[in-house]
Amino acid sequence: MKRTALSLLAFALGITSMFAQQAIFERQNIVSPQKNDDGTVTLRLRAPEAKKVEVMGDCIDGYRKEMNKGENGVWSFTTQPLAPELYSYRFYADGVELQDPANWNRSRDVRSFMSTFIVSKEEGDCGYLYGNHNVPHGNIQQVWYDSPTLGMSRRMSIYTPAGYEKGGSYPVLYLLHGMGGDEDAWLTLGRASQILDNLIAAGKTVPMIVVMTNGHADNDASPEFTALTQRGRQKASFEESFPEVKSYIEKNFRVKKGADNTAMCGLSMGGFHTFHISLMNPGMFGYIGLFSAAVRMDRNSNKSIDQQIADDAQVSGQIAAVFKAKPHLYWIGIGKTDFLYEQNKGLRTYLDKMKYPYEYYENEDGHIWRNWRIYLSIFSQKLFK
């Protein structure tokens, strides 16, 4: 009886719902993205009336590229052979922006959308790490916590590792997003739950709780859940309010406490937050990670960054206190073309002069999610061991 019911439902929905019907009609025969045997990927869009169709994205080197018109009004573009990675792209049909109608994989970056696909060559490569596999999965919670400091209830995302329900206590990583993100960013663009699931299943990363906050102190939540967005009218900084996050987590989750079991890292503005929250709370974090971090930047100063730090008694004193507490790891990662490269170089110069120990990771590219996913993959494997 079940089968009959479902068949009839499909039939009846098909002829009564204009949305479903049109969706089926328009998507027919369009395969996009199509992964080819030679490692290239073909993107397609059916647009018979268009005079020009372009594609833009990080799967294509450079800016917009024109697509080629083929049979039945289907335009296509084939990339170069692609290395393992999560790629994003967008089409322009006669200049009008759209996401690939044949590809339901999309990511929201604040208020902008891109179509996405993952290339993976073998188990364990970065494309594999970003995908969903048949391994034990951690759970995700999206909770509201009180922040008297910011005068509002605020939303954050929490990953608990597979097996958490069975008991035991776990170390905690606070994972902060950049200026463009919110409490969803590390879960969507950052693929944090997939990275953690896959690295934990492979025995490379220790099971841990991962807390993903919203770093905009004038917002309560991502655009999909916000009731309070008061641009620029924040009562205090996110950094000042951070203890309220930690307090909520330690009250509501089974966490191992103390610096040995507490880590923080963040990208860009989240790196700035990580830097300053760790300065404000020396000895709180045994593991500190700066990913393409905004560190210190007085645009009008003609002093070098390391000299600016040295001349600031408060900051240099706080840095001394952080290192006096002997964190297990102070990790700095940045890409060679990142616009914050020089700032990070200045911070490193200061740390070198003071003989404060840190690990440094430098790779290609700039201020992009591709790097931050890589940094999380590397950094998470170094924690709580």
Added chain:
Amino acid sequence: MKRTALSLLAFALGITSMFAQQAIFERQNIVSPQKNDDGTVTLRLRAPEAKKVEVMGDCIDGYRKEMNKGENGVWSFTTQPLAPELYSYRFYADGVELQDPANWNRSRDVRSFMSTFIVSKEEGDCGYLYGNHNVPHGNIQQVWYDSPTLGMSRRMSIYTPAGYEKGGSYPVLYLLHGMGGDEDAWLTLGRASQILDNLIAAGKTVPMIVVMTNGHADNDASPEFTALTQRGRQKASFEESFPEVKSYIEKNFRVKKGADNTAMCGLSMGGFHTFHISLMNPGMFGYIGLFSAAVRMDRNSNKSIDQQIADDAQVSGQIAAVFKAKPHLYWIGIGKTDFLYEQNKGLRTYLDKMKYPYEYYENEDGHIWRNWRIYLSIFSQKLFK
């Protein structure tokens, strides 16, 4: 220093990220949707090269409508005055489907996307119920549970009401999606967390845990999280596996048990699941809700639905057992033009003949989310009182 850092970040990101730069450039001056004082809504798309731009959606009566080309290549369409509701729409530029680039509000329905907006006239209307307001918020968990019956670990979504963290135990509503959905559907298209937050805050609905499963027994999760999709190769039915859901919830959440504290409802295929899970477990649910439910349907039979039920000793016996357990509420809701209207009429005829008590709600329109959001709003207010 914080302000300076953020300004510099914005500046530097603006000129280094081609995505951000293009996004800013293209969205300038386009306001869409624009809510007008007379209750109409204007939708706009900038497409200077297009020969024809159309809009389709439930904010427009009927199929695709042509938009009007105005200055600077901006096409527009103004709706009739709109009643409070969550509306969805999509553009077609020379036949190419796209979502409104100026509107970041979008909903995924399985693998299809629509742009959305909410119209609300006053506190408490249905548009208000579907929006985010500054009221205490429930949390959302997305967890994996073991299903030996289906041979996989499976994902589901759980809403816990505001205050759950503080203690106490709560009744449970199992809320099932239709054939087109997954464990995200009631949260996105269904606005379940907003409906519950707002009705609970208004004192109209009792605080409760809401469990939103994935009813496709051959899937483990929504497309964004699936590692296992085996169309048609299911080991057993979702209905047979349901006790594993209930067992997980009662083990991992502080729930009030027993029929007085247990409800189930579902839409379309989820109504079918609700009907049959309640038949398989008479006395388990004190509250049962069928929303536009697929009930019984032997297409080849020339017998009426009520006669089919009467002639099926197993089903009629199960129905007798369900009503013998005296549920507090057996609720049936359906729209007048729903393609399942006759089936529901047949079920009601049977219940009437047998003098089994139920509540019936009939409204306009057919097999659409608009109705299911309304049914949840009504049904949830009747529970656990």
